[in-house]
Amino acid sequence: MSFLDYVSENSTRISFLFLQHVQVVLISVGLATVVSILLAMVTERLPKTRKAALSITGTILTIPSFALFGLMIPLFGLGVAPTVLALTVYAVFPILRNAVTGLETVDASVVDAARGMGMASRQRLWRIRLPLAWPVILNGIRVATIMVVAIAAIGAAVRGPGLGELIFRGLSRMGAANALNEALAGVVAIVVVAAVMDVLFLIIGRVTTPRGLHA
Structure with missing residues (x-):
């Protein structure tokens, strides 16, 4: 059976796993x-704490995916919970790093002008600094999303949802009928998810970025 024939015959199952993959991501x-932006805001006046948070979340990225998913099993069992938690942990660093960078690079003169107009610290944060930092933050979210799309496939090792099921099942049956097609379908579908997500974030960036900040 050709690859296209396999996809056609199993389109319902592939579509279901595709949607699961998108949802978990x-x-x-x-x-x-949410965690990253709150952490960036809370540690704004605590440089040592912020540096520690960036260091810890950055170090977590060096943990092999299989190992991190495996460490979740004794605490959360199998299924959705360990998958979501592991992916969330992996996604924090790029978003936090960009949130910190975005807030730090807001033009001080703009913030001073807002202060001169009588805006309180919280108003300056929500109405001035976060909107101006948003393009940088969104780019961090975009990078984290593309990264997590790939890592989410490892979730199948802990019976998590998504397209990893096709890859793991196909590889475990390699040499059997349609095993290669099954694994390849999972890989191709993940590439499609990543491409769709990338385009989606480009659109979101265009729609949500303040007009004066567009390139």
């Missing part, structure tokens, strides 16, 4: 975004 990145 969006949930994980959404959680990581």
Whole structure:
């Protein structure tokens, strides 16, 4: 059976796993975004704490995916929970790094002007600094998303949802009928997810970036 014939015959299953993959990625990145932005805001006046947070989250990226997913099993068992948690942990660093960079690079004169207009610190943060830092933050979210799309496939090792199931099952059956097609379908579908997500974030950037900040 050719690859295209395999995809056609198994389109329902592939589509279901495709949607699962997208969902687990969006949930994980959404959680990581909230955690990262809050962490960047809370540690703004605590440079040592901020540096430690960046160092710890950066170090976590060096942990092999299989190892991190495996470490989640004793605590959270198998399935969605360890998958989402592991992906969230991986996604924090690029978002946090860009959130910190974005907030630090906002033009001081703009912030001073807002202060001169009587804006409180919280107002300056929400109405001036975060909107101006948003393009940088969004780029961090975009990078984290593309990274997590690939890592999410490892979630199949802990019975997590998504396209990793096709890859793991196909590789475990290598040499059997359609095993290669199955693994290849998972790989191709993940590439498609990454491409779709990338385009989506480009559109979001265009729509949500303040007009004066467009390139």
